[in-house]
Amino acid sequence: MWADLYAGTGAVGIEALSRSAAHVCFVESSRAAVNLIRQNLDSLEIKTGFDLLHRQASLALRSLEAKGIQFDYVFLDPPYRLEREYEKALGIVGATNLLKADGVVIAEHSKKFELMEAAGELKRCRKLIQGDAALSFYSRNQRE
Numbered sequence: 001m002w003a004d005l006y007a008g009t010g011a012v013g014i015e016a017l018s019r020s021a022a023h024v025c026f027v028e029s030s031r032a033a034v035n036l037i038r039q040n041l042d043s044l045e046i047k048t049g050f051d052l053l054h055r056q057a058s059l060a061l062r063s064l065e066a067k068g069i070q071f072d073y074v075f076l077d078p079p080y081r082l083e084r085e086y087e088k089a090l091g092i093v094g095a096t097n098l099l100k101a102d103g104v105v106i107a108e109h110s111k112k113f114e115l116m117e118a119a120g121e122l123k124r125c126r127k128l129i130q131g132d133a134a135l136s137f138y139s140r141n142q143r144e
Contacts, residue, residue, distance in 0.1 A: 003027065003064075003098075005057045005076040005089055010037035012075050017049055025069075026052045027060040057085065061092045070100045077108040086115055090138065094120025105138040 002024040004013030013024040028034050034054045041050065053060045057076070074093055078085035086107060093099050105122060109115055111134040117124050122138040 001025070001069075001071050001073075003071045003074040005060075005074065006078040006085070007037055008033055008077070010040050012077070013037075013050065014040060014044065014046070016073070016075075017046060021073075022049065024050045025060075025064065025071075026050060027055060027057050028052075029054070029056045058088050058092060061089065061096070061098060065092075065096045065098050069098065070103070071098060072100055072103050074099060074103070074105045075108070076105070080110045080113065083113055086113075087119070090116065090119035090122060094118075094122035094138075096120075099140065101140060103139065107136045107138070109134055109136065 002013060002016045002021045004010065004024055005027045007013055007026040007028040010026055013026050016024050026037055028037060031054065034052060037052055076086070076089050086109060090105065090107065093105055099105060107115055111129045111132055115124065115136045119138070121140050124136050125139050126137040128135045
């Protein structure tokens with residue numbers, strides 16, 4: 001199960017579905033982006049296997065936590081200018097049971113912005129840089 005936070009066009013979650021993810025929860029606060037995600041899912045004839053939440057990520061995470069939902073993967077990619085969103089989202093995921101014990105959080109960010117090494121029980125275990133972007137990987141259990 002995947003969470004695609006700050007989903008934008010939904011490309012990451014749609015790719016996860018195309019690679020056999022059982023379920024994707026798209027979370028997006030922009031009405032225009034939510035409509036675009038719906039259009040993209042419709043154009044690909046994807047009718048099941050997802051939820052689309054029109055909400056701020058932090059509020060959606062709290063709601064999902066209250067429902068006892070757990071994810072194998074959480075992908076977050078807020079607009080780079082909203083640096084505090086990384087701290088909020090990572091903090092919530094790291095302090096709750098939203099991520100399965102062997103789950104992974106993947107945060108896409110500007111390579112110029114250094115994300116925290118830890119958030120609650122999450123520890124950064126890997127960082128990849130390509131061009132101007134970076135991916136930071138977090139887990140509860142350190143991976144090699």
